[in-house]
Amino acid sequence: MEIYVNNDQEIYPIQTNWESYLLKIVQFLECQPETIVSLTFTDNETIHSLNRDYRHKDSATDVLSFPQHMENNLLGDIIISTQKAQEQAQEKG
Secondary structure, three states: OEEEEEEOOOOOOOOOOHHHHHHHHHHHOOOOOOOEEEEEEEOHHHHHHHHHHHHOOOOOOOEEEEEEEEEOOEEEEEEEEHHHHHHHHHHHO
């Protein structure tokens, strides 16, 4: 199992052990040991561009996922805007 965690933002520190969460999900899904998943933390500007380019929605969102259906053992990519997640957390208290 390979898990890649990328922190492409500087706004909010990443304090959670995301690898352990992803490992539990992959085990629950009974994925093969050679499964690869990528998790990227980014900002609103970057996720806005991705959302516009790939989903044709001209706005920032909290999470985007790009499943690969296990093509080349790649489960997929998950992109999280920490900035948007923080905004939503403050809105919901």
